[in-house]
Amino acid sequence: MTPEAKANCETVRGLIGQRSIVLVGLMGAGKSAVGRKVAAMLDLPFVDADTEIERVSAMTIPDLFEQYGEPEFRALERRVVTRLLKSGPQVLATGGGAFINESTRQAIGRRGISVWLSADLDLLMERVSRRQNRPLLRDPDPRGVMQRLMEERYPVYATADIDVQSRDITKEEMAANVVAAVAEWLEAGGHARGKAAETAKTTGKAEQ
Numbered sequence: 410m411t412p413e414a415k416a417n418c419e420t421v422r423g424l425i426g427q428r429s430i431v432l433v434g435l436m437g438a439g440k441s442a443v444g445r446k447v448a449a450m451l452d453l454p455f456v457d458a459d460t461e462i463e464r465v466s467a468m469t470i471p472d473l474f475e476q477y478g479e480p481e482f483r484a485l486e487r488r489v490v491t492r493l494l495k496s497g498p499q500v501l502a503t504g505g506g507a508f509i510n511e512s513t514r515q516a517i518g519r520r521g522i523s524v525w526l527s528a529d530l531d532l533l534m535e536r537v538s539r540r541q542n543r544p545l546l547r548d549p550d551p552r553g554v555m556q557r558l559m560e561e562r563y564p565v566y567a568t569a570d571i572d573v574q575s576r577d578i579t580k581e582e583m584a585a586n587v588v589a590a591v592a593e594w595l596e597a598g599g600h601a602r603g604k605a606a607e608t609a610k611t612t613g614k615a616e617q
């Protein structure tokens with residue numbers, strides 16, 4: 410690790426409190442792959458909401474969509490994400506639609522630092538073409554679906570605390586960019602917001 414990256418890790422560790430770094434963004438943005446590296450850099454636990462959903466349901470995500478439908482999947486996702494957020498500090502990779510669901514987004518707002526990994530369409534399509542495990546893309550025109558999801562979701566992802574552009578660089582470089590952006594955000598006062606959220610919790614006042 411470079412001395413600069415090391416200093417950023419120390420800043421994050423010093424200011425994060427009990428919060429989770431929550432990676433949000435479209436399928437293929439790198440939330441799971443980069444999130445794992447961010448956790449390793451910070452020596453924090455890593456948890457992936459999609460993996461946890463599959464574990465607690467003992468079903469795959471495509472089977473959950475097929476047998477119960479997307480609304481039931483979103484309800485389960487909200488419960489799982491809300492529970493996982495209680496275990497901070499940690500790095501939490503969410504599924505692509507988690508932050509779009511209003512109550513899941515509010516739960517993340519209360520206990521997490523949300524980081525949007527934004528990416529362009531070509532990069533996302535190249536990344537998701539490697540595996541067939543995303544039910545929303547099981548369509549004759551997956552590129553068209555991704556384009557529509559970008560248009561619908563980007564205004565919501567843009568409300569995340571931090572935006573890190575997901576470019577064609579290595580996962581390690583992306584992880585270092587995420588740690589640097591979180592360190593900068595915390596130093597600029599994100600810390601105070603976290604304290605406010607803690608106060609809201611103990612007084613019963615919701616922050617959002």
Ligand SMILES: Nc1ncnc2c1ncn2[C@@H]1O[C@H](COP(=O)(O)OP(=O)(O)OP(=O)(O)O)[C@@H](O)[C@H]1O
Nearest residue numbers: 435436437438439440441442504505536578579580
């Ligand atoms: N910076 C990167 N460089 C090279 N490959 C990457 C990079 N980021 C992600 N990948 C690869 O792209 C693929 C998709 O990444 P990943 O599974 O992390 O996306 P995701 O955002 O978690 O998607 P989903 O919402 O479907 O869970 C994986 O094969 C991963 O290894």
Ligand SMILES: O=C(O)C1=C[C@@H](O)[C@@H](O)[C@H](O)C1
Nearest residue numbers: 436459470504505506543544
């Ligand atoms: O973008 C989405 O809505 C999804 C992304 C994946 O991570 C999974 O959570 C699921 O396939 C739905």
Ligand SMILES: [Mg+2]
Nearest residue numbers: 440441459502
């Ligand atoms: Mg993932």
